[in-house]
Amino acid sequence: MSDLRIAVPRGALFSDTLDLLASLGIDTDEVRANDRKLLFEDAGLITMRPSDVPTYVASGAADLGITGKDVLMEQSDRPVYELLDLGYGRCTMVLATIDGPDPAAEALRRLGVMRVATKYPRISAQYFEDTGRQAEIVEVKGSVELAPLTGLAEAIVDLTATGTTLRENGLVVREEIAVATARLIANPVAHKLRAAAIDDLVGRIRAR
């Protein structure tokens, strides 16, 4: 392998990402065997939360990274190259509310604004601006489904793969905002200084 350092997302994309890297001849055994260690020097891999991947790649602490399009949309000002749609980790960014008469539409009609809880404040704000609706964005860090159930907000904007968590909490999808899949990203300087190694890797992923 070249001396590329790759940022690998722990969480939902972890296992597919390791499978992809293993198929390219990168030794992922140590990463799979060890869920505390973060830096795997020999394999050239570092592991982290998906939302931290663009941070490491933008700074050059990693040459390449893999993370969801949702993360890239939320951090769209990060200067990184988006090289490939890897296809896996397919999720949909949705607007959801509790089932029955739409409380968000009701709030918008009667109060002029709807309150929307989300982990994605920038995507949400942009979406409501694009669709010409006033929304008060309430940023939460997790368990977004709780917000409409407790009256914190009328609606949520969140990422869903199967819709199971939404359903289990009595929520229904009202609108689909965007589809997100895993993406390969590159540091802008590494993209020039390690062009051959990066192009080789990209070529082999495309050829799979």
Add this chain to the structure above:
Amino acid sequence: MNRPIPSGTRDVLPDEMRELRAITGALHDVFIERGYGEVYTPAIEYEAVVGGHAVDIVGGGYHLFDEHGNVLVLRTDMTVPIARVVGSRYAHAELPLRFCYAAHVYRVVRAQRGHPRELLQAGIELIGSPAAGGTAEVLTVLCAALDAVGLQGYRIGLGDAALIPGLLAALEVPPDAAQRMLAELVTRDFVGLEHEAAEHGVADEVLAAATTRGGPEVLDAAPGPLADALAGLRGVHELLGPELASRVIFDLGLARDLDYYTGAVFEVYDEALGTPLAGGGRYDDLLGRFGRPLPAVGFAINVDRLHVALAGEERGLR
């Protein structure tokens, strides 16, 4: 007690200032020695005069009102103010004109990202010296300046701002789609670029050109519609000294985020830094907007990034 200063600004204390001074001093000496006269222009300008020329995709400039209600803007670069100076103070001067500067510029950034709102740039502008010769002179000064401060492992990415637009035109991509593709190129979104290009049946050609990086051999392999722009790059390359020429990485997809570049564009990379530390290019249309249509080329070095790269090289990063 800690009294805050605005995010994205900082105080510079003697240890750092001594090193910064050594850098700007060495850069200044090279610029002067090569015949570039130092200029200083106001930090505030009329928006109506300089506005709309330096659209930085990240944010733009800070605006304020003067006591008469005129809109003022803090300069976002030195290239536009120097173009204004040439138009109004050097309207009939003999060419070429050579200017250098070291000045702070101000840019709107997203809060809490640690990006500077105030940054120190040192650079030159060469006005009235067309195409290959002018570009090669400026690149030569750039490298002499980086050598003078002791930067070792840097490389120059060299491309042409007219290259991809020319290719899209040759492929008969409709102008609005071409605009979207160029926006995706500037934001480095190759997935979006490929998607958009595929809709017009030109994904292979566009992606191949936009991702071509390497030595002079890549110029020979590139497709027909690129011939003119590539001939220009080859012309520049032939005029560079051997050491400098070996530092060049041709990058056909290089797109700088200022909208006034018309021809050759370039950036400086160093292993010790994850972000370009200098950049520039040709802006053959900008001077015309200030009343004296002249070909021009220049660069700006981000002094703080250069300082970080120097320190990184000392520590042996990579």
